[in-house]
Amino acid sequence: MxxxxxxxxxxxxxxxxxxxxxxxxxxxxxxxxxxxxxxxxxxxxxxxxxxxxREQTVERTLALTLTGLLLFIPANLLPVMSLSLVGQETSTTIYQGSLVLFNEGLYWTALLVLFASIVIPFCKLLLVLFVSAHLHLERSSALLPYAFRYYHYLDEWGMLEVYMLGVLVAVVKLKGMASIIPGIGLYCFVALLLVTTLMSSLLDEDDFWKRIEQALKRQLR
Amino acid sequence: MKQPATARQMGLIRCHTCGKLAFDVGHDGYEEHCPRCRAHMHMRATNSLSRTWALLITAAILYVPANVLPIMTVTYFGSGQADTIMTGVITLLQHGSYPVAAVIFIASILVPVLKMVALLILLLSVQLKWALDDRQRTCMYRAVELVGRWSMLDIFVIALLVALVSFGSIAQIISGPGATAFGSVVILTMLAATTFDARLIWDKEVTDD
Incomplete structure (x- = not known):
C-alpha cells in the first residue's frame, strides 16, 4: 500500500x-x-x-444465489418447529410469527420481523441473481448499477443469522414448558443461512463494480 | 518524508456506495451522481452530525418505554406474568439457563447501551474536537456498525414465541408494547450508525493545517 x-x-x-x-x-x-x-x-x-x-466471484456467487433461492421457499413455507403440550400441538413458520404480531396489533414490529427475516433476504438474493447472471453471461443492462446499489443498501438489514440465534433462544425458553419438535423448515432454514452467509463472503463487491463498469462500457460501444 | 493525502485534499470524492473516485466539481457540477453507480455523491454525508444526533436522541427516548413496558405476557395454567426485557433475563437466570441469559443480556441490554454511549462519544468528540485517538474511534465506530443488528434477537424470539405458544387457557404468550419500542430503538441506532460519517473523525487534520 x-x-x-x-x-x-x-x-x-x-x-x-x-x-x-x-x-x-x-x-x-x-x-x-x-x-x-x-x-x-x-x-x-x-x-x-x-x-x-475472491476467486471466480461471479460464478460462485451465481451458484450460491440459485441454491439460496431454491431453499428459500421450503425454508419459509414449511414449519420451523412444533410444540406439543397436553395433547395439543402448534407449529410455526417464519412468516406466521410476523402474522401473529400483526393480529395482536403490533403492526410496526410485525413489519420489522417480516422485512428482516423474509423480504430483505429474498430481495438481496434476487438482486444478486440479476447482477451475477448478467455478468456471467456477459450481458449488459442499464439496471445493473441500480440493482447492485440496492443490494449494497439492503445488505445489513437482512438478519437471517440473528433469526437463527432467535430460534435457539426460543427453544431454550420453551424447553421446560412443552416438548419441541424441529420441523423440516428448520433444516432448510439452516441450509439457507449457510448458503447466504457463504455468498456474502465470496461476493467481491469491488470486483463486481469493476465488471459492471466494463459491462456498461461495452454496451455504449 | 511524504505526507499522506486524503481524497478530499486532492479534490476527489469517494462514492459512498461503490467506492469510485470522482472529481469534486461542487454542487452544481455535472458529476453530482457517481459516474459508475449513479448514486448521489457527497464529499461527506449530508448533515451527518445533526442527523445522527436526531436519531440517537430519539433512540434514547424510546429506550425508556422499551425497558419499562412489557415485551410479552406469558400465561401458564391460568397465572399470567408480564415480562420486560430485564425480568425476562432474570427469569432465565432463575431457571438456570445461564448461557442464554447471558446472550439475551448482551444482545438486548449491554449492546444497545454501549452502542448509544459509543455514538454519543463519537458525536461529542467530533463536535467538540476532543483529542482522542482517531484509530481507536474508527475502530469503535466499526464495532457499533457490526454488532447493532444482533439486538434484534429479542424481537425474533418474541415473534417465534407468540406464534408457537397458543394453547388457549393452558399456555399463551402475547406480545407487549415494549417490543415495538425496543424494535424501534434497534432500528434507530442502526440508522444513526449509518448516518454518522466516520471520515469526520479524521477531517480535523485538514483544519489544523
Missing amino acids: YFMSSEDDTLSLKSIPDNWIACKDCDLLLERVDTPLGEKALCPRCDNPLYQP
Whole structure:
C-alpha cells in the first residue's frame, strides 16, 4: 500500500488513475496493490478492510444465489418447529410469527420481523441473481448499477443469522414448558443461512463494480 | 518524508456506495451522481452530525418505554406474568439457563447501551474536537456498525414465541408494547450508525493545517 503525497504534482490532475482508491472510513488516498486471492487489503491508517479479491466471484456467487433461492421457499413455507403440550400441538413458520404480531396489533414490529427475516433476504438474493447472471453471461443492462446499489443498501438489514440465534433462544425458553419438535423448515432454514452467509463472503463487491463498469462500457460501444 | 493525502485534499470524492473516485466539481457540477453507480455523491454525508444526533436522541427516548413496558405476557395454567426485557433475563437466570441469559443480556441490554454511549462519544468528540485517538474511534465506530443488528434477537424470539405458544387457557404468550419500542430503538441506532460519517473523525487534520 502506498501513500499518495500531497506534495506530488498530482494536484493538477487531469484524470484519476484507475489504481487509485480512497479509504471508506478515513478518506486516505491510496494506490491499489495486488493482493493474493482471499487476502484482505487493510487501510494503513485506520485498518479498515479496503478490498478482498475472491476467486471466480461471479460464478460462485451465481451458484450460491440459485441454491439460496431454491431453499428459500421450503425454508419459509414449511414449519420451523412444533410444540406439543397436553395433547395439543402448534407449529410455526417464519412468516406466521410476523402474522401473529400483526393480529395482536403490533403492526410496526410485525413489519420489522417480516422485512428482516423474509423480504430483505429474498430481495438481496434476487438482486444478486440479476447482477451475477448478467455478468456471467456477459450481458449488459442499464439496471445493473441500480440493482447492485440496492443490494449494497439492503445488505445489513437482512438478519437471517440473528433469526437463527432467535430460534435457539426460543427453544431454550420453551424447553421446560412443552416438548419441541424441529420441523423440516428448520433444516432448510439452516441450509439457507449457510448458503447466504457463504455468498456474502465470496461476493467481491469491488470486483463486481469493476465488471459492471466494463459491462456498461461495452454496451455504449 | 511524504505526507499522506486524503481524497478530499486532492479534490476527489469517494462514492459512498461503490467506492469510485470522482472529481469534486461542487454542487452544481455535472458529476453530482457517481459516474459508475449513479448514486448521489457527497464529499461527506449530508448533515451527518445533526442527523445522527436526531436519531440517537430519539433512540434514547424510546429506550425508556422499551425497558419499562412489557415485551410479552406469558400465561401458564391460568397465572399470567408480564415480562420486560430485564425480568425476562432474570427469569432465565432463575431457571438456570445461564448461557442464554447471558446472550439475551448482551444482545438486548449491554449492546444497545454501549452502542448509544459509543455514538454519543463519537458525536461529542467530533463536535467538540476532543483529542482522542482517531484509530481507536474508527475502530469503535466499526464495532457499533457490526454488532447493532444482533439486538434484534429479542424481537425474533418474541415473534417465534407468540406464534408457537397458543394453547388457549393452558399456555399463551402475547406480545407487549415494549417490543415495538425496543424494535424501534434497534432500528434507530442502526440508522444513526449509518448516518454518522466516520471520515469526520479524521477531517480535523485538514483544519489544523
